[in-house]
Amino acid sequence: MSYAERALRTLSAGNRTLLRAQDETTLLHDMCRVIVELGGYRMAWVGFAEHDESRTIRPVAHHGVEEGFLGLAHFSWADGDSPDARGPTAKAIRTGQPVVIQDLQHIPEIQLPIALAESYKRGYAALVAFPLVIDGTVIGNLTIFAAEADAFDECECKLLAEMADDLAFGIAMLRMRERHRAAEETIRHMAFYDALTDLPNRSSLGETLATEIAQAQQENQSMAVLLLKVGRFQEISDTLGYQEGDHLIAEMAARLRQIAGPNKSVARVGEDEFAIIMPRSTAEAAMRVAHHAMREACDPVDFAGLAMDPHAHIGISLFPGHGNTPEALLRRAKIAAVQARRTACKYTLYKGTEDRESTRRLELMSELRSAIDQNELLLYCQPKVSIRSGEICGAEALVRWQHPQHGMIATGEFIALAEHAGLIMPLTRWVLEAAFRQSYAWYEKGIKRPLSVNLSAQDLRDPRLIDRISGLFATWALPPELVQFELTESALMEDPAGALETLDRLKELGVELFIDDFGIGYSSLSYLQKLPVDSLKIDHSFVTSMLTNSGSAVIVHSTVELGHNLGLGVVAEGVESEALWNRLQELGCDTAQGHFVGRPIPTAQFDDWEAQSPWSHPTPGGGAALH
Known part of the structure; x- marks a missing residue:
């Protein structure tokens, strides 16, 4: 069998090893074993280039007739005239190029590191050292020894270099997978555990x-x-x-x-x-x-x-x-x-x-249906402010219910009532019509203020949703950029394929789309890339605790980077203080929403509020004239 055939067989076996690898340590050891047992080489070892003071090469895996070889000396990739610096592995790491020694026996010992000076005694006649390169950075080496002199010809080195590149790619993929797993675990922990007490939520x-x-x-x-x-x-x-x-x-x-x-x-x-x-x-x-x-x-x-x-x-x-x-x-x-x-x-x-609360809930369900039909609900909106410019850049439409006997019903309570009573879609219809009316009123005054409307999982399954929204655009003749839509990540994940189809049809109308409560719905990155959305809204639970909880801080920082890397805007919900605003500004977040920016107010009062708001007078540095 020729050297090239041996290298080709090793490359093939290495590829199978890469496909089966589940963790980095196993991959490195299995690759060294394959090189020796299936490729017929004398010994193989992998090291990682440390960035300590002495620039150590740390052996992490080996296989074959090692016989204490890796313990003979301190391996280093430092530049200089020391014996270690003259070694082929050190040179491969420094230069990023393979280094071949065809015949160790005929090289004077004085020119070699201590380890290689005794290599021939262990049956090593030739060696090749390959750099392991990830994203342009050399992270370590794959060094292979053969029992025959002149073993590593050009063809064999080319095939083995391909295997070294594959190994580096496998290491990169496993590390990326581990980072994703750790991020997913962090997100899951944040979704199911209280940030302050670390108790289950x-x-x-x-x-x-x-x-x-x-x-x-x-x-x-x-x-x-x-x-x-x-x-x-x-x-x-x-x-x-x-x-x-x-x-x-x-x-x-x-x-x-x-x-x-x-x-x-x-x-x-x-x-x-x-x-x-x-x-x-x-x-x-x-x-x-x-x-x-x-x-x-x-x-x-x-x-x-x-x-x-x-x-x-x-x-x-x-x-x-x-x-x-x-x-x-x-x-x-x-x-x-x-x-x-x-x-x-x-x-x-x-x-x-008798559960008096259940009786009250049943009564409220009936009264909510009547309130929707009789147009007795109220449209509020909460401002959104550009963190860079400090200017109001839109608002989110919110529905409120002023009950004639019980007063203002908590939003969470009557939304839950609507879900149990099957009133989510009628409630959404009311909000859509009220939001379009309000947007038209602003537009007629020359105010181009985008107003966003929330859509639920039930709304996404409504076959008449797109026709209804198209009809409202036709009725009010509004530019599409004045009405936006927010969809929670969890709603999208209930029916990913159906949600994607609905979002595509919404996008055809020319509107902007936001993923609301991002970070708690477990959507995959591959699915996120397919969505025709414009912005991510970081869930308020992460934003409000980001200054006191390291996990929340990591999630917020990562989401801002993720959104920008995908070409998306990023909105932070739950901005309750100037300290949160300042930190989000440092992270490059685009938009803020929360009580620090402005509380939900009736839409009829928004113009007056804006006129008196510090956000109507942003400072040259991008903030508002606040404190």
């Missing part, structure tokens, strides 16, 4: 609770859910500052984690609420834990020398007596926590067979 608890309910049903067991509400959280946050509010929540989380122990799940399910799941527990056992929690977890908390009682209270619900779904158990535990505020011990079981 409400979504994570819902999954855990569903599993525990199924297990309890299978084993014919009962279980308990405790919901602890910290009564003074809002007061402390408003009086002492949000840092002290965070300190209170973090302290309560640590205490509850210690009280719960390993057999109970603790989660933060609201701004000032924690839940404890107690599998295989009775009402009596739950009451004991609640009593213990009130005695131990609810001791005063120190705030820079000022001790304050958290004023916590605990509600308890039981499976199966109080519900057989996570939502029912959590809701009734919360009702019980409200009831517990009026008791001396500050904890109680859920009481009552």
Whole structure:
């Protein structure tokens, strides 16, 4: 078999190794083994070029008749007259070019490093050292020894050089895969764990609770859910500052984690609420834990020398007596926590067979349908400001419901009502019509202010959505750039293929498209590249905590870079402070939205607000004349 045939066989076996590789360490060792066992070479080793003071070459994998070769000397790729610097591997790393020694026996020992000076004793007659290059940077070497002198002719070196390039590519791909895996894990952790306490959040608890309910049903067991509400959280946050509010929540989380122990799940399910799941527990056992929690977890908390009682209270619900779904158990535990505020011990079981809250929800569902039909809803909008120029660059359309008896209904509550009542698409129709009317009113005044409308997963499945939007453009004769659409990442992932088709049709209308709440929907980069979108909106949960949570900071920074690398604009939601604004400006984020920029206001008041807003008078440096 010729040397070229041997190299070709080695290249083929190396390619198969690359295809099967799952991690970098295994790839390097398997490649060295293939070179020796299938290629018939004497020894092969891979090293990485360190950038320490002595520029060490660190051996990371080898195979063959090594016999202490890699321990003979300190391998270095430093430039100079030292024996190590004259070595072929060092030269290959420095120059980025292969280095061949055809006959080690006839080279004077004084011209070689210590390791190569004794190579012939170990059966090495010839060697070739290849640089491993990733993105133009030499990261290390692949060095191969043969037992025959004159082994590495031009043809053989060309084939082996191709294998070295393939190995470098494989290392790069595995490292990229590992970075993506770490980023995905970070995103998943942020989506299912609370940034402040690192406890499971409400979504994570819902999954855990569903599993525990199924297990309890299978084993014919009962279980308990405790919901602890910290009564003074809002007061402390408003009086002492949000840092002290965070300190209170973090302290309560640590205490509850210690009280719960390993057999109970603790989660933060609201701004000032924690839940404890107690599998295989009775009402009596739950009451004991609640009593213990009130005695131990609810001791005063120190705030820079000022001790304050958290004023916590605990509600308890039981499976199966109080519900057989996570939502029912959590809701009734919360009702019980409200009831517990009026008791001396500050904890109680859920009481009552009639759920008054459910009755109210049913009534509100019916009244919401009427409010949509009778045009009794209100259109608000929240401004968006260009971080670079400090100017208002648009607004997001938001719907509000002023109930005649109950006052302003919380947005989250009536959106949930609309989802349960099948009213999402009628509600979207109302918002679309109101947004187009408002955009036309602005346009007639000469104001070209883009107004964005949110579309839900249900809206994307509406076969009449595109025709309805096209009809509104025809009715009001608006330029397409004045109406934008925002779609949550999670909505897109419910039906990726269908969502892509809808987005393509929307894009044909000439509108701008935003991915809302980006970072919590697990869309792949390959899918993101296919979407005809213009901007990403970073979810507020990452933005609001980016100054205090390193994971959030990484997500925000990475999303800004990702968006810009894909040619997309980036909008940060939840910009609540000047410090957040300044950090986003440093990162090069394009647009800000949040209470620091401006709270949602009725559209009829927007012009007056803008006239008095500091954003209407941006400073030359790109900010607003604020503080």
